[in-house]
Amino acid sequence: MYPITYKKKEALSDVSNNL
Numbered sequence: 001m002y003p004i005t006y007k008k009k010e011a012l013s014d015v016s017n018n019l
Helices: 008-018
Strands: none
Touching: none
């Protein structure tokens, strides 16, 4: 779960790394 202020691009990058 990411904070609302978290950039979507950054969040997507973290998700990709987790995969």
